[in-house]
Amino acid sequence: MKKLVVPTVLMLASSVACYADADKKITEAQLPAAVRATAQRETSGAMVKGYLTEIERGARVYEVETMVSGHSRDLQISADGTLTEVEEEVPFDRLSASVKAGLMAKAKDAKIVKVESLTKRGKLVAYEGSTVKGSHHGEVQVGPDGQPLSHEE
Numbered sequence: 001m002k003k004l005v006v007p008t009v010l011m012l013a014s015s016v017a018c019y020a021d022a023d024k025k026i027t028e029a030q031l032p033a034a035v036r037a038t039a040q041r042e043t044s045g046a047m048v049k050g051y052l053t054e055i056e057r058g059a060r061v062y063e064v065e066t067m068v069s070g071h072s073r074d075l076q077i078s079a080d081g082t083l084t085e086v087e088e089e090v091p092f093d094r095l096s097a098s099v100k101a102g103l104m105a106k107a108k109d110a111k112i113v114k115v116e117s118l119t120k121r122g123k124l125v126a127y128e129g130s131t132v133k134g135s136h137h138g139e140v141q142v143g144p145d146g147q148p149l150s151h152e153e
Contacts, residue, residue, distance in 0.1 A: 023063075026051045031062060034081030039064045042075050042083060072116070086119040087128070095127065098146030103129040106140035106148070118153050126153040 076085035110133035
């Protein structure tokens with residue numbers, strides 16, 4: 001019995017530790033200097049809604065949630081201050097016909113309620129649509145050309 005309890009307790013403790021670090025709210029003052037400098041440069045003219053931190057793929061990252069000209073723009077910054085990802089809301093009617101068609105095909109009969117462009121290290125890699133069908137919320141992604149992706153971004 002003792003041989004089963006110890007591994008189970010360790011596994012549960014590990015799961016709780018991983019969960020506890022998911023999207024932890026922080027203040028601007030808690031950002032490392034390099035992250036703060038990038039955040040200040042990238043948010044000029046924007047309204048900052050908040051700061052988060054988490055461990056992603058074994059590395060600490062920081063997220064800055066903003067509003068720019070009435071739409072959301074969220075930044076992910078690595079601990080060394082490198083801007084690694086930008087998610088920016090895009091009005092559906094401003095998308096190309098191929099991106100609209102790709103998102104609608106992936107969403108099937110769910111309603112697309114928000115679309116964001118996903119840029120990684122300065123390159124547009126995907127469009128992500130937030131969907132709703134009844135009480136179920138989901139996401140669909142397509143490439144910059146509206147085609148299915150070989151993997152989720």
